[in-house]
Amino acid sequence: MKDYRLTSNSIGVGGSLIMVIFVMLCLTVFSVLSFTTAYSDLKLSVNSEEMTVDFYEINGKGEKKLAEINEKLLSINKTDLKDNNFKKVIIEKLKDIKDIVITEELEHVIVYYESIGEKNQKICITLKILIHEKNYRLYYEIISWNLTNIEIPEYDEETYDLWEGVDENFEN
Numbered sequence: 001m002k003d004y005r006l007t008s009n010s011i012g013v014g015g016s017l018i019m020v021i022f023v024m025l026c027l028t029v030f031s032v033l034s035f036t037t038a039y040s041d042l043k044l045s046v047n048s049e050e051m052t053v054d055f056y057e058i059n060g061k062g063e064k065k066l067a068e069i070n071e072k073l074l075s076i077n078k079t080d081l082k083d084n085n086f087k088k089v090i091i092e093k094l095k096d097i098k099d100i101v102i103t104e105e106l107e108h109v110i111v112y113y114e115s116i117g118e119k120n121q122k123i124c125i126t127l128k129i130l131i132h133e134k135n136y137r138l139y140y141e142i143i144s145w146n147l148t149n150i151e152i153p154e155y156d157e158e159t160y161d162l163w164e165g166v167d168e169n170f171e172n
Contacts, residue, residue: 050119051119054117054118054121055117058116058117058121058123061115062113062115062125062145065097065099065113065115065125069094069100069127069140070140072093072094073090073093073138074138075093076089076090078137081138087104087108091104108129109129110126110127110129111129111140112124112125112126113125116150120149120150121148121149121150122148123145123146123148124144124146124148125142125144125145126143126144128143
């Protein structure tokens with residue numbers, strides 16, 4: 001038979017009150033931490049959504065400009081291209097398109113334009129327009145289609161001297 005002894009040793013009212021206060025404090029701290037984490041995640045996801053929407057809008061603008069350039073190139077007659085002046089014909093046809101820069105190279109024409117967004121980003125597009133030697137058809141190659149920032153954010157570049165060293169004028 002087992003001997004069960006009843007003891008009068010207990011934590012008491014003060015100990016249980018301290019435990020309840022400690023548990024409530026821990027729950028409060030963890031709830032505040034989880035709320036701030038969730039709020040910062042919400043801000044990050046909203047910012048990410050805005051940047052993504054802006055990217056697709058400026059990408060669409062770039063595609064529209066490319067379609068406009070392609071339409072102009074397709075409207076050029078093959079007979080006009082048979083001369084060695086095909087670059088001048090291309091430049092003359094494309095000069096009506098707004099916001100493009102046309103550069104004449106040795107064997108081709110370079111077209112550069114930008115599609116600018118609202119969220120500090122732009123797409124820089126460079127095309128190389130060439131002519132097929134046998135059938136005198138124009139085609140283009142996309143040299144670059146790059147997403148970049150419009151302005152680089154400026155950061156405060158303050159230098160803090162954490163250790164100034166020993167003062168030379170200091171005497172014991």
